[in-house]
Amino acid sequence: MDNKIELSEIYGENVFSDHVMKERLPKKIYKELRKTIEEGKELDPMVAEVVALEMKQWAIEKGATHFCHWFQPLTGTTAEKHDSFINPQGVGEMLMEFSGKELVKGEPDASSFPSGGLRATFEARGYTAWDVTSPAFIKEASTGAILCIPTAFCSYTGEALDKKTPLLRSMEALSEQSVRLLRLFGNTTSKKVVPSVGPEQEYFLVDQEKALKRKDLIFTGRTLFGSMPPKGQELDDHYFGVIRERIGAFMKDVNVELWKLGVPSKTQHNEVAPAQHEVAVVYEEANIAVDHNQLVMETLKRVATRHGLRCLLHEKPFAGVNGSGKHNNWSIMTDDGINLLDPGITPHENIQFLLVLSCILKAVDIHADILRESASDVGNDFRLGANEAPPAIISVYLGEQLEDVLSQLISTGEATHSKECGVMNTGVKAVPDFQKDATDRNRTSPFAFTGNKFEFRMVGSSDSVASPNIVLNTIVAEAFKEACDILEKADNFDIALHDLIKKYVTDHQRIVFNGNGYSDEWVEEAERRGLPNIKSMVDAIPTLVTEKSVKLFEEFGVYSKAELESRVEIQYEAYSKAVNIEARAMIDIAGKQIIPAVIKYVTNLACSISAVKAAGVTEVTAQTELLSKCSDYLAKAQNALNALKEVTAKAADMEEGRNQAVYYRDDVKKAMDELRLPIDELEMIVDKEAWPMPSYGDLIFEV
Structure with a gap:
């Protein structure tokens, strides 16, 4: 069978792309639509009608x-309601219709999605509005081919009920302030600046048949019980290893599906943990990158099922091996191709870059708390600060070259040189020498400069990348605005610019750290520097509604105070519900599967001991010791189960909000840990045939 893929033919074939629009739309209509996309010009209803017809x-x-309006509510996933093109014209007759009004506006039930009090059941109206900057696409699934129109989702009274609307607002804010900054340096040609994002997506693959035998994976997406097999990731032999055939076939199909949707899937490899993998996508404008990352996650799960696999996007599906994250690579690009984060060969001479860099340092230092919050979710609490992901402390890695330039600015007020990159010589004549990068990489840093971009490494694997990019765009817009406000009024621009850069890097040098972010010493040093160490999602949530945060987001029209308060309520509720589901799943699994299985095993063991003794054998020390151990752990498990039932019931009766979320974090999760301990010990003792679910070894090594 011919498995050859004609990439040039399939790439973007299911996208109503600019190329397709240019081919199909009348020239005048196409030009008007491009003005709407590029300049934010109001969409003419007549243009919408023609576009709808051709679409x-x-x-x-x-x-x-x-067709459907495809949007991203505050569930963190996507939503869609399918409407057919059919318009009945009498018995047995119909027309295929799709109007400009249907393209531009939809009306889902706003009260059925998380709204944090912005919508009540008796106030159900909400609107989806076409995001003209993100192309429509065809999704091929078991339901057939569906035209998906990316949209924003807002309430009848105008509040954002999704992640797309504030993202678009933040992009406009960043563009406006970036253009102001560029004008200061004589750039009169760039009209627009966009954040460019390239997410890297980590995930686990396990056998579907085995996954369906574990209720914890079905209900929560992670294992709530499980002991490590004799081998984990210790030998590092899975990382970048040869991709097994079954996984390779899966990856091939994923790529084809993504390429058809115009998603520029670029890199694939085995990750550190067994059964863990990664797919990375090339940079795109932030809102398109966010849309595409959602499609990546959907595609991974859908194609996995087709291959008899289960894709796990949870941040920590298995205890004892590395969890999964999502690196958010972020840069700032002009509409004519200038990267504001490109330092050039001699960054000490690139004064525009130094201003941009110093503004970003200021932004991250001042708003480290909300940047940390943007990467918060229940699963990510298992990763951050666990020596497998960045610490929960925000810091910035710049590398030796830029750190040296900043040191010069701080100490002497003048940067006179940049460290040379140097040449890589392997010592092998047959291997050619090549120019090294300007700096090494620091995989322990949460916010690392990697040549011409920043890599925000804290985002969880199941999360939308919208939230971190909303925060990054907005805090940098604020820093640019404040710098422009000063420099535009300066009598001597060069002196004012020099002084401002020095002030920013001096005042905010505490955020720069190039060392080992996993070390205990860094935690102590960060505390001395006064950097926040927000260890859990529950502690991060309140940062959204501090006076500082409300002022920031309202100034740039990204969030209103009411929208921020709604998100606080939603996140507390989401945290409590997630932990409640996990606790109830543990109660169900332990009470109905594991404890009965252990009782049966213990009973058989006791009967075996009696039978051996009856046969005249007096030495049954091994069996008796095994029986004693099992009985001891069984009693501990039953006591822990009863305790978990009690605290879970108490938590469910509490009023929703912060107090309930704190109780779930401190009391319910502690009870969950105490139940897991004896059960994981029992798994190591009880006969494998008697254990009621597949083990870690079955799941992560037998794929």
Whole structure:
């Protein structure tokens, strides 16, 4: 069978792309639509009608029978309601119709999605509005081919009920302030600046049949019980290892699906933990990158099922091996191709770059708390600060070259040189020498400069990348604005610029750390520097509604105070619900599967001892010791189960909000840990045939 893929033919074939629009739309309509996309010009209803007609025809040619407004509510996933193109015209007759109004506006039930009090059941109206900057696409699934129109989602009264709307607002804020900054340096050609994002997505793959035998994976996406097999990730032999055939076939299909959707899937490899893998996507404008990352996660899960696999996106599906994250690579690009984060060969002479860099240092230092919050979710609490992911302390890694430039500015007020990159000589004549990068990499840093971008490494694998990019865009917009406010009024621009850069790097040098972020010494040093160490999601949530945060987001129109307060309520509720589901799943699994299985095993063991003794054998020390151990752990498990039932019931009766979330974190999770301990010990003792679910070894090594 011919498995050859004609990439040039399939790439973007299911996208109503700029190329498709240029081909199909009348020139005048196309130009008007481009003005809306590029300049934010209001969309003419007549333009929408023509676009809708051509979009419908294109979709029907692709086999689509339905369309949907595809949006990203505050569940963290995507939502869609399918409507057919059919318009009945009498008995047995119909037309295929799709109007400009249907393209531009939809009306889902806003009260059925998380709203944090912005919508009540009797106030159900909400709107989805076409995001013209993100292209429509055809999704091929078991339901058929569906035309998906990326949209924003807001309430009847105008509040954002999604992640897309504030993202677009933050992008506009960053663009406006970045253009102001560029004008200070004589750039009169760049009209727009966009944040460019390239997410790296980590995930686990396990056998579907085995996963379906574990209720914890079904209900929570992670294992709530499980002992480590004799071998884990200790030998580092899985990382970048040869991709097994079954996984390779899966990856091939994932790539084809993504390429058809115009998602620029670039890199694939085995990650550190057994059964863990990664796919990385090339840089795109932030809102498109966010859309595409959602499609990546959906595609991974859908294609996995097709291959008899289960894709786990949870941040910590297995205790004892590394969890999964999502590195958010962020840079700032002009519409004519200038990267504001490119330091050039001699960064000490690139004064525009130094201003941009010093502003970012200031932004991250002042708003470290909300940047940390943007990467918060229940699963990520297992990773951050656990020596497998960045610490919960925000710091910035710059590398030797830029750190040296900043040191010069701080100490003498003048940067006169940049460290040379140097040449890499392997000592092998057959291997050519090559120019080294300007700096090493620090994989322990949460916010690392990696040449011409910053890599925010704290984001959880199951999360949308919208939240961190909303925060990054907004805090940097604020720093740019404050710098421009000063420099635009300066009598002597060069002196004012020099002084401002020195002030920013001096005042905010505490945020720069190039060392080992996993070390205990760094935790102590960070405390001395006064850097926040926010260890859990529950502690991070309140940072959204501090006076500082509200002022920031309201100034740039990204969030209103009411929208921020709603997100606080939603996150407390989401945390409590997630832990409650996990606790109830543990109660169900322990009470109905594991403890009964152990009782049966203990009973058989006791009967065996009696039978051996009856046969005249007096030496049954090994069996008796095993029986005693099992009985001891069994009693501990039953006591822990009863305690978990009690605290879970108490938590469920509490009023929703911070107090309930704190109780789930401090009391319910502690009770969960105490139940897991004896059960994991029992798994190491009880006959494998008697254990009621597949083990870690079965899941992560037998794929």
